[in-house]
Amino acid sequence: MIEFLGYPFFQRALLAGALTGLLCGALSFFVVLRRLAFVGSGVAHAAFGGVALATLLGLPTGLGGLAASLAVAAATARASESSGVTEDTAVAVFTVAAMAGGVVALGFVKTNVDLFGLMFGNILTVDPGDLLLLAGAAGAILVALAFFFRPLLLASVDEEGARVAGVATGAMRLLVLTLVAVAVVAALKVVGILLVSALLVLPGATARPLASRWPGFLGISIAVALVSVLGGLLLSVALDIASGAAIILLGTCLFVAALAVARIRAGRST
Amino acid sequence: MSIGARFQSVGVAFGGRPVVEEAAFEVRPGERTAILGPNGGGKTTLIRVLLGLLVPDRGRVVFFENGREIPRPRIGYLSQRSTLTADAPLSGCDLVALTLGPAAGFRRLRGAREEAHAALTRAGLPGDKMDLPVGRLSGGQRQRVLLARAIAGAPPLLVLDEPDTALDAEGLATLRRLVAEEIAAGRTVVYVTHDSDAMGGADAVFHVDGHVSAGFAGHVHGTAP
Numbered sequence: 275m276i277e278f279l280g281y282p283f284f285q286r287a288l289l290a291g292a293l294t295g296l297l298c299g300a301l302s303f304f305v306v307l308r309r310l311a312f313v314g315s316g317v318a319h320a321a322f323g324g325v326a327l328a329t330l331l332g333l334p335t336g337l338g339g340l341a342a343s344l345a346v347a348a349a350t351a352r353a354s355e356s357s358g359v360t361e362d363t364a365v366a367v368f369t370v371a372a373m374a375g376g377v378v379a380l381g382f383v384k385t386n387v388d389l390f391g392l393m394f395g396n397i398l399t400v401d402p403g404d405l406l407l408l409a410g411a412a413g414a415i416l417v418a419l420a421f422f423f424r425p426l427l428l429a430s431v432d433e434e435g436a437r438v439a440g441v442a443t444g445a446m447r448l449l450v451l452t453l454v455a456v457a458v459v460a461a462l463k464v465v466g467i468l469l470v471s472a473l474l475v476l477p478g479a480t481a482r483p484l485a486s487r488w489p490g491f492l493g494i495s496i497a498v499a500l501v502s503v504l505g506g507l508l509l510s511v512a513l514d515i516a517s518g519a520a521i522i523l524l525g526t527c528l529f530v531a532a533l534a535v536a537r538i539r540a541g542r543s544t
Numbered sequence: 545m546s547i548g549a550r551f552q553s554v555g556v557a558f559g560g561r562p563v564v565e566e567a568a569f570e571v572r573p574g575e576r577t578a579i580l581g582p583n584g585g586g587k588t589t590l591i592r593v594l595l596g597l598l599v600p601d602r603g604r605v606v607f608f609e610n611g612r613e614i615p616r617p618r619i620g621y622l623s624q625r626s627t628l629t630a631d632a633p634l635s636g637c638d639l640v641a642l643t644l645g646p647a648a649g650f651r652r653l654r655g656a657r658e659e660a661h662a663a664l665t666r667a668g669l670p671g672d673k674m675d676l677p678v679g680r681l682s683g684g685q686r687q688r689v690l691l692a693r694a695i696a697g698a699p700p701l702l703v704l705d706e707p708d709t710a711l712d713a714e715g716l717a718t719l720r721r722l723v724a725e726e727i728a729a730g731r732t733v734v735y736v737t738h739d740s741d742a743m744g745g746a747d748a749v750f751h752v753d754g755h756v757s758a759g760f761a762g763h764v765h766g767t768a769p
Contacts, residue, residue, distance in 0.1 A: 431632035
């Protein structure tokens, strides 16, 4: 495996993995805290429709995916705020509509579309351009999270209390969904639509039972994401298995281990 | 200077059904104002309008200081049913400090934790509980955290929605003491209650049952109009 570290494509893959882990780990904290696991997954899946439509129209696929994810994120936030429809219901409706639109669009596309790559990604084929895009997106998202951290955190744990304190809670909801949409498109090439939606949930879900206060919760979430992505990548090389699947399976193992640790701790304290 | 609030013909309807009609009354600066009324009479609706959580269908609430209209001031609020997540990954100190400085930005808030500790102490939360996650606190301790959040930073207007149903007897005694201290410091207190004497007497009492049917200026003790 050591010899792989000398290859530029593998070095790029490791760097892309680290950026994706950092990005998804930080976002996962808010996705899990706000109980947006299904919403995050829905916004990720909506990218499929946009990518398919962009392919049909000859536009950059990343742009199409971003537009579709943002549209679903905005429609979800708007519907849940103004009409009393819950976020999970709204995202379920808009996501299947976006995916159905994608299937219709693909029916008109004459060229071959790498659907498998779109859904599962391929971190080993990341080129310098992809890496630059990912680094830019990761930087922008992390800066936004750091800047809005206080209002986001307060709105995530006590919406009414946050509103009384002057936080625009609707804007915070839209911000999280928008950042999820940008992260999905940025990480599309690395882990694909299906797996990025899992990476937005698994790190936070693993950290939640292990940490009772936010600094530990956030730190463990980022650490789990990094270990899952980088460990999964190394495992995929060592065992000659698909990299995306290895990343998610390792993340799932960490999640199960966290549940076991929490159970043991709870048993000790009773 | 103390802050007052004037309800100007406020009307709220839910699904076409009027809940509050033509509410017109004044919360006078530096006084204890009690809002009484039956369940479903619109008390909490009026409080939500006062807090800015609900936009009325008609009318508006005007805040004033020294006779001049001012923007909505910072309001300390203790709700009847808190929306704080039961397993929020925050300690009482985290929550109070966060509420004191919820604005976006990169700068660390200086003094917020010290101010939060002071408010928690005033609310009667033991020192060893201040840094525990709120999910590990008892119901009464949690209420004290929420009470500390309401008074932290000396908001000019304190709004308490049926605090006597959310606090135990000891907590209520603490709240009465705190309300007396806030009034003595020139701040304005509004509370929704079934008992106008709950906060140690009221300077004004308003009865809400669909509309504000009566307002009593002057000191009133324990008497619903």
